[in-house]
Amino acid sequence: MLLRVRAAVAQLAAGLGAQPPAEPRGGGAGAGRGSPPPAAFCRPAFLQLTPEELRRADDHTGRAVQSPRDSRCRLPWSTGYAEVINAGKSQHNEDQACCEVVFVEQRSREGSGEKGFYFHYWALFDGHAGSGAAVMASERLHLHICEQLRDLVEILQDPSPPPICLPPDTRTGSADPNQVSYAEDGGEVPNDAVPRFHLEKAVSHESLVIGAIENAFKHMDDQIEQERASQHLAGGCCALAAIYLMGKFYVANAGDSRAIIIRNGEIIPMSREFTPETERQRLQFLALLRPELLGKEFTHLEFPRRIQPKELGKKMLYRDQNMNGWAYKKIEEDDLKFPLIFGEGKKARMMATIGVTRGLGDHDLKVFSSNIHIKPFLSCFPEVRVYDLTQYEHCPDDVLVLGTDGLWDVTNDKEVAGVVMEVLTSYEPNDPCRYTMVAQELVVRSRGVLKERGWRLANDKLGSGDDISVFVIPLGGPGNYT
Amino acid sequence: MLLRVRAAVAQLAAGLGAQPPAEPRGGGAGAGRGSPPPAAFCRPAFLQLTPEELRRADDHTGRAVQSPRDSRCRLPWSTGYAEVINAGKSQHNEDQACCEVVFVEQRSREGSGEKGFYFHYWALFDGHAGSGAAVMASERLHLHICEQLRDLVEILQDPSPPPICLPPDTRTGSADPNQVSYAEDGGEVPNDAVPRFHLEKAVSHESLVIGAIENAFKHMDDQIEQERASQHLAGGCCALAAIYLMGKFYVANAGDSRAIIIRNGEIIPMSREFTPETERQRLQFLALLRPELLGKEFTHLEFPRRIQPKELGKKMLYRDQNMNGWAYKKIEEDDLKFPLIFGEGKKARMMATIGVTRGLGDHDLKVFSSNIHIKPFLSCFPEVRVYDLTQYEHCPDDVLVLGTDGLWDVTNDKEVAGVVMEVLTSYEPNDPCRYTMVAQELVVRSRGVLKERGWRLANDKLGSGDDISVFVIPLGGPGNYT
Numbered sequence: 001m002l003l004r005v006r007a008a009v010a011q012l013a014a015g016l017g018a019q020p021p022a023e024p025r026g027g028g029a030g031a032g033r034g035s036p037p038p039a040a041f042c043r044p045a046f047l048q049l050t051p052e053e054l055r056r057a058d059d060h061t062g063r064a065v066q067s068p069r070d071s072r073c074r075l076p077w078s079t080g081y082a083e084v085i086n087a088g089k090s091q092h093n094e095d096q097a098c099c100e101v102v103f104v105e106q107r108s109r110e111g112s113g114e115k116g117f118y119f120h121y122w123a124l125f126d127g128h129a130g131s132g133a134a135v136m137a138s139e140r141l142h143l144h145i146c147e148q149l150r151d152l153v154e155i156l157q158d159p160s161p162p163p164i165c166l167p168p169d170t171r172t173g174s175a176d177p178n179q180v181s182y183a184e185d186g187g188e189v190p191n192d193a194v195p196r197f198h199l200e201k202a203v204s205h206e207s208l209v210i211g212a213i214e215n216a217f218k219h220m221d222d223q224i225e226q227e228r229a230s231q232h233l234a235g236g237c238c239a240l241a242a243i244y245l246m247g248k249f250y251v252a253n254a255g256d257s258r259a260i261i262i263r264n265g266e267i268i269p270m271s272r273e274f275t276p277e278t279e280r281q282r283l284q285f286l287a288l289l290r291p292e293l294l295g296k297e298f299t300h301l302e303f304p305r306r307i308q309p310k311e312l313g314k315k316m317l318y319r320d321q322n323m324n325g326w327a328y329k330k331i332e333e334d335d336l337k338f339p340l341i342f343g344e345g346k347k348a349r350m351m352a353t354i355g356v357t358r359g360l361g362d363h364d365l366k367v368f369s370s371n372i373h374i375k376p377f378l379s380c381f382p383e384v385r386v387y388d389l390t391q392y393e394h395c396p397d398d399v400l401v402l403g404t405d406g407l408w409d410v411t412n413d414k415e416v417a418g419v420v421m422e423v424l425t426s427y428e429p430n431d432p433c434r435y436t437m438v439a440q441e442l443v444v445r446s447r448g449v450l451k452e453r454g455w456r457l458a459n460d461k462l463g464s465g466d467d468i469s470v471f472v473i474p475l476g477g478p479g480n481y482t
Numbered sequence: 483m484l485l486r487v488r489a490a491v492a493q494l495a496a497g498l499g500a501q502p503p504a505e506p507r508g509g510g511a512g513a514g515r516g517s518p519p520p521a522a523f524c525r526p527a528f529l530q531l532t533p534e535e536l537r538r539a540d541d542h543t544g545r546a547v548q549s550p551r552d553s554r555c556r557l558p559w560s561t562g563y564a565e566v567i568n569a570g571k572s573q574h575n576e577d578q579a580c581c582e583v584v585f586v587e588q589r590s591r592e593g594s595g596e597k598g599f600y601f602h603y604w605a606l607f608d609g610h611a612g613s614g615a616a617v618m619a620s621e622r623l624h625l626h627i628c629e630q631l632r633d634l635v636e637i638l639q640d641p642s643p644p645p646i647c648l649p650p651d652t653r654t655g656s657a658d659p660n661q662v663s664y665a666e667d668g669g670e671v672p673n674d675a676v677p678r679f680h681l682e683k684a685v686s687h688e689s690l691v692i693g694a695i696e697n698a699f700k701h702m703d704d705q706i707e708q709e710r711a712s713q714h715l716a717g718g719c720c721a722l723a724a725i726y727l728m729g730k731f732y733v734a735n736a737g738d739s740r741a742i743i744i745r746n747g748e749i750i751p752m753s754r755e756f757t758p759e760t761e762r763q764r765l766q767f768l769a770l771l772r773p774e775l776l777g778k779e780f781t782h783l784e785f786p787r788r789i790q791p792k793e794l795g796k797k798m799l800y801r802d803q804n805m806n807g808w809a810y811k812k813i814e815e816d817d818l819k820f821p822l823i824f825g826e827g828k829k830a831r832m833m834a835t836i837g838v839t840r841g842l843g844d845h846d847l848k849v850f851s852s853n854i855h856i857k858p859f860l861s862c863f864p865e866v867r868v869y870d871l872t873q874y875e876h877c878p879d880d881v882l883v884l885g886t887d888g889l890w891d892v893t894n895d896k897e898v899a900g901v902v903m904e905v906l907t908s909y910e911p912n913d914p915c916r917y918t919m920v921a922q923e924l925v926v927r928s929r930g931v932l933k934e935r936g937w938r939l940a941n942d943k944l945g946s947g948d949d950i951s952v953f954v955i956p957l958g959g960p961g962n963y964t
Binding site: 162201282304311 | 630633649682689692693697700772810812866
């Protein structure tokens with residue numbers, strides 16, 4: 001399997017400047033796309049689309065489902081992937097995807113022959129208001145993760161607890177206990193004499209990886225900010241990434257994509273969505289503390305609907321940053337402003353502008369015809385959930401599914417699990433195509449079929465008109481493929 | 483059963499001034515304690531302790547367990563209750579408790595013969611740094627809840643969705659649809675013509691009750707603030723309250739007390755604890771946005787231990803308000819300040835001062851020998867969880883257990899469930915004493931037995947030296963008792 005995967009020694013250019021990554025991402029010779037021209041239409045490199053295929057993938061009318069083809073571009077672990085373009089809501093498919101095996105080389109003293117480890121990486125990026133952020137994130141996020149992990153190579157491979165403090169020399173991950181542990185009273189105590197100072201908090205290896213992923217998202221966002229002018233990067237994107245490292249999956253989510261594990265028919269949510277509704281209290285709290293961020297247009301209070309001037313003095317339901325329930329308040333002048341959070345479900349918007357509250361990019365996004373910036377309310381930090389693959393026996397039908405909201409808008413965990421089990425049953429357990437078949441079926445069922453009244457699902461409800469992208473990652477076979 | 487319960491028509495004095503409640507809380511004639519002198523030692527009225535019994539309850543050496551006695555003061559629903567004083571950490575028992583049946587009278591036009599409903603109420607208050615806040619909250623919180631519910635009497639009894647907007651007249655809960663609903667375009671549309679305007683958010687009856695409870699906590703906190711000088715109210719308290727209203731339990735928690743339901747042997751957590759650890763990110767976010775609240779003494783960053791000046795320039799693990807994982811940063815001058823959150827588990831403290839981050843009171847609390855106030859970081863708002871009693875068939879062994887941290891510090895959900903099932907099995911299902919026996923056993927097992935080396939549990943570990951208070955509320959019999 002590895003023959004078809006580039007185990008790239010990923011290195012970000014020093015200073016995270018405007019250079020393309022030292023190694024284009026995997027997928028075979030000729031597939032790298034380099035630095036695309038601004039807002040160029042592109043699809044994931046691993047699809048290896050010919051110009052003709054690219055045109056077909058870009059067709060809103062046919063909405064042909066795209067997958068890697070067996071012979072040319074099998075993904076690690078026989079991962080299944082499928083995608084389809086939207087029904088016309090944007091010119092091109094604004095989803096992007098990346099699948100890589102990345103080698104993390106220990107930051108060396110001399111740059112020669114150092115230790116390291118691999119991680120596997122799958123990610124979906126759901127762009128909005130332009131494709132630039134999603135394209136750049138799909139090319140670089142894994143390199144930022146690699147960069148963050150480079151200082152941890154020795155620490156993660158050492159079974160003893162991570163050192164709390166390291167010498168200033170950044171070029172070593174030395175675990176010499178005499179150098180790295182100090183007792184509270186100022187005396188130096190080797191680790192083996194006092195295993196853990198009683199006022200010292202235990203920090204796990206796992207939480208170092210989580211911290212590395214969190215900071216990688218932040219650096220990715222910073223890079224988009226710095227290069228957005230020179231690279232003409234427009235828009236923003238949700239980011240959902242799965243990292244397999246030393247027996248554990250780390251699923252990092254910033255936005256409204258979604259990941260679930262299906263194990264022996266059981267559903268294990270591996271992410272939650274970040275929207276104006278789920279993050280209401282964080283946003284209201286920020287707006288209360290920094291009212292200048294609202295201009296004079298918005299109120300941090302939430303109301304179930306717009307208030308009209310003639311309703312002044314009446315009592316209306318509201319909730320503030322402290323409340324989960326609703327209560328009545330007398331309507332005052334200030335309450336006539338537009339609510340910071342407004343709308344319900346998929347229509348919920350922050351400052352009447354955006355429906356997701358975490359992600360990358362969006363540095364220039366403003367409220368329509370105003371000078372009010374959205375970015376201060378958006379968080380680029382993901383929530384990272386961990387799944388320990390070594391804790392369970394996995395069979396070939398156990399999978400991790402990653403999907404953009406195009407998938408989840410018209411289906412749910414249970415239906416997805418049903419499709420997964422149904423499709424996998426009809427292929428031999430050792431057929432490497434079976435996960436691609438699942439991904440395709442998931443995309444087709446969410447897209448629906450074009451009828452007179454638009455794209456329709458089997459139950460005649462409206463299909464998803466959004467871009468749809470899905471990874472189906474088998475959990476049963478990592479040992480065979482790495 | 484109701485014969486022994488005061489179905490108080492609870493009314494807070496207008497303006498929530500310094501007057502005692504119009505009706506002292508229930509428990510039978512003569513049990514009201516009125517306005518206690520500052521920091522007076524008192525126990526829950528429903529215990530009806532004689533002066534001699536009160537002295538015995540106040541004895542740190544004997545630590546006798548207190549419960550209502552059958553003949554004089556049975557609690558609604560045969561609720562079990564038991565408490566014990568601490569092992570000497572404070573002069574008196576700083577826990578307080580309240581159990582009431584409260585009548586909510588609709589706010590009337592004339593004050594005559596109006597509609598209303600009852601709610602059942604159980605609450606525990608775990609005081610710190612003085613008893614004043616806990617005593618006052620135990621006397622008043624249910625009256626504040628009652629006050630908040632008074633405007634909702636008609637609305638909650640009307641099965642149609644709550645009106646979004648009410649006429650300014652506070653004296654009516656009128657549900658006349660022509661008066662209360664307006665469409666977005668400015669035209670008035672009666673409720674029955676347009677059931678719910680499509681840009682209008684649905685608000686449930688349940689969420690109105692949650693909002694009422696949340697605001698009642700806020701008003702309780704405001705009252706403590708206003709009266710703390712005149713009433714010499716010292717300290718603060720955690721508050722855990724269970725309200726049974728129209729078939730549902732609302733469990734409201736602000737602090738580190740804990741509630742669980744045990745149903746058919748299954749454990750259902752009904753609260754979570756609010757501590758510097760569980761609320762770290764909220765506290766760090768506030769500190770970041772309002773650094774002046776930290777004086778110049780604290781940093782909003784968290785470190786696993788104190789940093790020493792000589793470590794400047796080295797790299798240390800940290801996390802900020804965005805992170806769940808840990809990462810290394812170069813130590814700078816500012817990092818030498820004391821971390822906002824420090825310590826682990828029961829020893830975690832905010833600004834080296836307090837181990838709970840929600841509750842009532844504490845308006846004067848400052849960091850030791852400084853002018854830095856703690857209160858801005860504390861939230862008086864509870865988290866409210868709802869349990870619908872009508873969704874399940876309950877047997878006499880199904881209970882809701884409320885306990886202060888004195889209970890939970892030395893035990894866990896599973897052990898408590900074990901004791902509950904063990905004790906209930908040894909009493910007839912219709913024995914009204916059985917829930918009191920459970921409460922007593924839970925208290926005794928957490929307190930332990932006095933041995934040469936202090937209070938010891940059955941496993942010889944140290945027993946809880948804290949005040950311990952426990953309610954055991956049967957879920958199987960509400961219909962029989964109301």
